[in-house]
Amino acid sequence: MVRAGGIDLGGTKIEATAFDDNWAVAETKRIPTPQDSYENLVDALCEMVVWLEDVSGSKGLPVGVGIPGFHSKRTGKFLTANLLASGRTVHQDIIDKLGRAVTFENDCNCFALSEAILGAGRSYSSVFGLILGTGVGGGYCSNGTMISGLNGAAGEYGHLGIPYTALKDLELDGLQCGCGRTGCYETYLAGPGMSRLAKHVTGNAVDAQIITTAAAAGDPQMQEVMRMWSRIAAELVAALQCTVDPDCIVLGGGLSKIPDIDRIIAQALPGILLDQTEPPEIIIAQFGDSSGTRGAALAATQNVEILGEAL
Template identity: 40%
Template sequence: MRIGIDLGGTKIEGVVLADSGAPLFRQRVASPSHNYDNIIDAIASMVAQFEREIGRQATVGVGTPGAPSIHSGLMKNANSTVINGKPLKADLEQALNREVRLANDANCFALSEAVDGAGSGQQVVFGVILGTGVGGGLVVDNQPLLGRNFLGGEWGHNPLPGANEHRRCYCGSSDCIETYLCGSGLLRSAKRLNPAIESTHDL
């Protein structure tokens, strides 16, 4: 059996898949996105709960924003900035006492759609994630195009054409696509158009 974990800036969601690929259990919890140790603990707790349900140990794969550096193995380019500069894969393997497969979440999403989803049968598939951050994955002939830095297909930190609000991005640039199309960016734009919108209305 396999356990898949989606680590996001807002939530952590997991699923247990039978050997056939059929989903057996799902769980979603709020992401402790501002505390790295709590993220590790939340994932470990979710895996432990799943394995109590199935009565056996399973393999674990984690989709995460950003990607590990090919030189140091430390995370980079994650909108959940608390994991940047951290050995996420190694820390998860220590917490779970087994090998963990870790990959960029947008690449996972795009590959899934290319193999057996909306892009099935297409030579080139570009998948876009709009959420707490903005990500993208590019798949050619059912193979993810990772690029030399494992960030092939990422587009959220290109400048938004015509933008001039000088929105600062965590990457250090201004007016990145992500600052307009992520959840908080869309809310900011909506409030500019209608100041009566309350900040408690999350997108």
């Protein structure tokens, strides 16, 4: 029996997944993300909600949508890159069109919730989900509850600044980030950022896979790249410790698939974290690409339980 549905709104595709009573994937459907008009984007999302209702046989099925961006709870407007929805009230427009409740949440928060309740973080009460991919995103859950904030932006540590002392130690410049700010963690910590560090050390911007393989094989230049990268990662863990002090940090995204990446980060923590403090456990996510839809479905289920949001 289908218990909830999750929809992942991406820049190129929209994926809907129906989950059974054990939170296993029952059915999945993918369609291209409409690029021509906002109205077609809303129609496509509505089509996926209706498909999930049909699969489950229930009009009241809890359905959540994970979105790549922020969603102001005050104005209802979206802030998102690469989609026609920026500045629009997508959530309300879908509710108006379908006449039913649908939960909306930042996709990084959905990842964190999925891992905190069902995945690698399920035995911890305070879980930070950190996605290291083409960008850096994150989300925080306390006792199985997502702390998303006014805009769903809580946990977006990729856009905090790397401390000046770390940049100085590593002889790095603060770089312009895609968000418009300068010196964000994302500029060096995401996959393209690791390549920038390689360029800094060797003159060549090789990709993360080559860097980490060569470093593991003993290449001194690539080991230097990894030393710099892990120092920046450790600074981010220190920032997390000083704000939410999580029991564990669950790593997701493309870089989380690098062998030993959890150990590489953990070994860089001494001397960077506050003196005498316990470090958080650094662990790898259990779910791969289905984390976003599973987390969105979980968020929808929680809203139904807490708020009675579904019709």
